[in-house]
Amino acid sequence: MAINVNPTRMELSRLKRRLKMAVRGHKLLKDKTDEMVRRFVLLVRKNMQLRVECEGALAAAMERFSNARAFMGDASINEALYYPVKNSEVLVGTKNIMSVYVPTIEQVQTDQEVELPYSFAFSSSELDGAVIDLSSLLTKLIELAEIEKSCDMLADEIEKTRRRVNALEYVMIPEMETSIRYIKMKLDENERGNLVRLMKVKDMLEQDRA
Amino acid sequence: MSYKKMAVIGDKDSVMLWRALGVETVFADEPGQVDRAINRLAREGTAVIYITEQCAQMVPETIRRYLTEPFPCIIPIPNKDGSRGYGVESIRKNVEKAVGADILL
Numbered sequence: 272m273a274i275n276v277n278p279t280r281m282e283l284s285r286l287k288r289r290l291k292m293a294v295r296g297h298k299l300l301k302d303k304t305d306e307m308v309r310r311f312v313l314l315v316r317k318n319m320q321l322r323v324e325c326e327g328a329l330a331a332a333m334e335r336f337s338n339a340r341a342f343m344g345d346a347s348i349n350e351a352l353y354y355p356v357k358n359s360e361v362l363v364g365t366k367n368i369m370s371v372y373v374p375t376i377e378q379v380q381t382d383q384e385v386e387l388p389y390s391f392a393f394s395s396s397e398l399d400g401a402v403i404d405l406s407s408l409l410t411k412l413i414e415l416a417e418i419e420k421s422c423d424m425l426a427d428e429i430e431k432t433r434r435r436v437n438a439l440e441y442v443m444i445p446e447m448e449t450s451i452r453y454i455k456m457k458l459d460e461n462e463r464g465n466l467v468r469l470m471k472v473k474d475m476l477e478q479d480r481a
Numbered sequence: 482m483s484y485k486k487m488a489v490i491g492d493k494d495s496v497m498l499w500r501a502l503g504v505e506t507v508f509a510d511e512p513g514q515v516d517r518a519i520n521r522l523a524r525e526g527t528a529v530i531y532i533t534e535q536c537a538q539m540v541p542e543t544i545r546r547y548l549t550e551p552f553p554c555i556i557p558i559p560n561k562d563g564s565r566g567y568g569v570e571s572i573r574k575n576v577e578k579a580v581g582a583d584i585l586l
Contacts, residue, residue, distance in 0.1 A: 311579050319572055326564045333561045336498045352500045359503040363528045364482040365551050374551040376528060379484065402501040409502060412556075413487075416529045419572070420554040426575040427549050 276450050278457035286454065290447045297439040304432045307369045311425045318422050321415045325408065332404040339398035351394050361413060371428045373421040378413050485552070488522045490515060491533030495560035499531075512539040519543050519555065527553050533560035534567035 276282050340348050362377040488505040489496045496506045505527070507518040515536045520543070522530055530553045537544060537557040544555050557568040577583055 308580060312584070315572065315576055315579075319569070322568055322572060326559050326568065330559055330563050332498065333495065333559070333563075337494070337561055340494070348497065352497055359487055360484045361487060361528050362482055363485050363552065372551055374528070374554060376554070401498055405498055406502050412531070412558075413529065416531075416554040416556045419556055420551065422572065422575050423548050424551070426579040429579040 276454060278454045278461075280458070283451065283454045283458070286447055286451050290444065290451065293439055293443050293447065297436060297444065300432055300436045300439065303369060304429060304436060307371075307425060307429050307432065310368060311422065311429060314418055314425065315422050318415070318418045321411065321418060325411055325415050328404065328408050328411070332401050332408065335397050335401035335404060339395050339401055342395040342397060347394070348398070351398065359409070368421065368425065369428075371424050373424050374417060376413050376417045378410055485526055485528035487529045487531070488527045489531040489558075490518050490522075491531075491536050491558075491560055495533050504531075509536060515540050516543050519547070519553075523547060523553050529553065530555045531558045532556070533558060534565050535560055537567060538565075 276286070343351075360379050362379055364375045365372045366375045367373075486505060488507060489499045490507045490509050492510055493508045496508065500506050505522075507522070509515045509518050515532070516539075519530065519532075519540065532544075532555055534557045537555070547553060547555055557571065559565070559568075573583055
């Protein structure tokens, strides 16, 4: 490692201040990663569980839908579903987890009754079933979206913070320590040199006088 | 807090059903269409975009771009043929990225 610092007292005290700061920052960031990992693990467990649940239920709903399609034919399915009666909206905000802004999503309509947007005369009951299945699944799917996004963002942030911690621990801090040691050595050496020079001068003066 | 809409992207057979719930549906079978749909929905301020795994696999770049922003949440779902395990795989990747090892099993 090339040491290119001026061996001066100014530089030494500056480096010492920076080292102190780096050590403090390192400790803080390390604590931050630890806590984020803890939260992440809790979230991701839930995420996995929700995902498996949702995928199963969704596949079942899809299957019912394709049955309905087989019963009714493409044209009448399109006719039944083309015009939605309602608009699904969600209430969104953000939440701060360890200074990562993750989304919060809430379902707005919580009416238990599911409105079917078509007349019963021309549709099969399989279609009703599929729609009802899916709409009862919606709450879970929204929760899944919230949690999965939080996991994505946390994972990314954890990776970034870990890099910072490692950069501080294995690069910045050792580098500064060697620099400080180098400056100290150099200053001591200068001091000794000075002392020897003074002694020599004193000897020479004494010899002159004698 | 504000009200935002939801959307679903995928092949027609898989996403038609979502219309009944009033979720905006976008039919797409090609990478270009999927890409455009995601960007348009994101611009319109859609909160949640469900996307079939098939479509999600077509546009990894686009999905990665929105990964670190709170909105939109792009969530892979199985299509009519069932799950290919893409969603579960992405969770595993997250775990590996964050913890360094797959601890879920």
